Amino acid sequence: MxxxxxxxxxxxxxxxxxxxxxxxxxxxxxxxxxxxxxxxxxxxxxxxxxxxxxxxxxxxxxxxxxxxxxxxxxxxxxxxxxxxxxxxxxxxxxxxxxxxxxxxxxxxxxRLSDMIEVVRFLTRPFAKMGFNTRALEIAMALVIRMTPVLIGKGQKLTWAWKARSHRRSGWRILLPFTVLALDDADHVAEALRARGGLTNND
Structure with missing residues (x-):
């Protein structure tokens, strides 16, 4: 998705x-x-x-x-x-x-909140058994939300390369794109930790 x-x-x-x-x-x-x-x-x-x-x-x-x-x-x-x-x-x-x-x-x-609610409903039996289902909910939300963000950043890197060179970017933007993705992942992890991590709220 x-x-x-x-x-x-x-x-x-x-x-x-x-x-x-x-x-x-x-x-x-x-x-x-x-x-x-x-x-x-x-x-x-x-x-x-x-x-x-x-x-x-x-x-x-x-x-x-x-x-x-x-x-x-x-x-x-x-x-x-x-x-x-x-x-x-x-x-x-x-x-x-x-x-x-x-x-x-x-x-x-x-809406993303509605999809997460479906996941929460389906995983409720596992939550009652003591499993941490919040991690699955957060993972689903992050995949859906961050995919277009990363695509946009990849396009900006491609445009920046084209503005500086007549050659195709290809693999040359792979390293900066990876760095950007890891940096975003680090910021998201810090934000999650600041909000209590992935522990169940129930």
Missing amino acids: ISLTSPVETRAHHWRAGIKLGALCASTLILFFIQNWLFQSAFLALVIVLYLLPGWRFFTHGLKPIKMLWPFIVLVGAWHWWSNELQQGAIIILRLLSMVALANLVTMTT
Whole structure:
């Protein structure tokens, strides 16, 4: 899940988070078990329609994070072309696009607090057994919140490199990006410690 809540209000914003997350899990299982490129293509077309229904602004807002998948698509496509398994490669690529797009759609139409509440409900039996479920809730929130932040910083590093050189940045921004990520992780850890760490509040 790579996007934050969409600024465009849709009907899905008012659906219960548990229903949307349950539908996402069920759809993912279906996509994994059906090895048919026609079905995968039709499913992806359905997902695209779901993005288009709220309007063009919603569609373009949701499409931006999906563009991050192109290196994986190229890699998977090249490997299956080399191994002469183009149909299997097409199925994997279509499945990947559908799964990520659906997950992104859920986060675009669901508040983070509502998703965390679902996780808290599902892990309540483990909390009663003495397990620290707060760590899972915090981890989920951090992944969803920090992913777009790190993507933005990576883009700024790329732009800074292009302003100073005509060569492609490529691996050259990997080290400064890693340093930025570790620095952010350190600040987040300090903030968590200042607020009591990951102990259960119950």
